[in-house]
């Protein structure tokens with residue numbers, strides 16, 4: 001082998017090795033003229049982070065996903081007028097210059113860019129928020145989730161940790177509309193002072209958010225916790241609100257708490273209940289043993305009185321697919337439109353054998369709300385119209401039965 005070939009092979013080896021860690025660039029555009037539609041259809045003013053100039057800032061902001069060891073560069077571009085902003089990397093081990101605490105590093109003024117550089121630390125769940133007048137700017141909406149995966153980016157909780165099939169994230173916060181007025185939001189700012197130069201009303205939130213949504217906004221097929229018997233899922237819980245939150249998983253999910261604040265717990269804790277104080281994150285593994293429908297409950301607790309102020313729920317739908325007791329017909333080709341639906345749900349499917357098909361709508365407390373049997377269907381494509389009599393404003397599990405058992409289940413929402 002010539003020296004040239006050896007050199008080539010060596011360089012190739014180094015290239016392959018280096019490619020597992022990447023350079024990641026994020027642009028976060030700080031705006032203070034965002035709008036958020038609440039669950040009662042009122043619109044409030046928010047501050048937040050967008051990823052392009054044409055985009056409204058979301059609350060929460062964009063989720064930053066990275067792998068352990070990546071070189072991460074965040075460009076904070078402040079296009080908002082008024083107070084400056086920063087990105088504080090909550091829970092990440094970064095140096096002081098890149099930690100976004102204004103008087104310890106730098107703050108970013110109108111039309112300026114600020115750059116944060118760090119190596120993505122231990123795989124886990126973290127968050128970011130603005131640290132300028134943080135009591136106000138966090139409530140205003142300047143926060144988001146950070147997910148660090150293992151160096152190879154796999155569905156593993158951390159290097160050498162637990163493998164899982166699917167991931168869920170629930171990011172908890174609140175909104176007090178009295179804090180979203182111009183007199184509170186457009187405060188004078190002096191970064192040398194830690195005391196706010198503005199009268200802030202007593203915090204008394206009316207809206208309790210999961211991923212920025214609440215109440216009927218959570219009845220959405222994207223938010224429902226869908227999984228299957230025997231499937232291991234990983235749920236990331238994060239609290240940036242001023243309330244404590246008690247999260248209660250249904251016992252059938254067999255929840256295990258395995259991580260806290262971006263690190264593995266010394267021993268996993270078998271518990272259906274997780275308490276999150278402001279700023280905390282937890283990682284929970286679930287592994288349901290039976291087919292069921294239920295809900296995860298989030299109790300928002302006033303930290304002064306320790307009283308529960310509000311409860312929000314995420315519907316849970318565990319199908320029996322992984323248990324193997326269902327009949328899968330390859331050409332069933334289920335199409336539901338529209339979903340969510342207002343009056344009628346069109347259900348389209350295709351059969352490769354003549355068969356008696358029936359439909360069942362089950363609500364998330366497990367009650368059968370409607371049973372529809374339409375007799376025998378021939379081979380081929382069919383469309384049936386269902387759901388006209390179902391009560392509105394609720395999600396349902398649509399179960400479709402053939403002659404030998406369940407063929408398919410799906411989550412549908414009637415508005």
Ligand SMILES: [Cu+2]
Nearest residue numbers: 085130132137
């Ligand atoms: Cu800010």
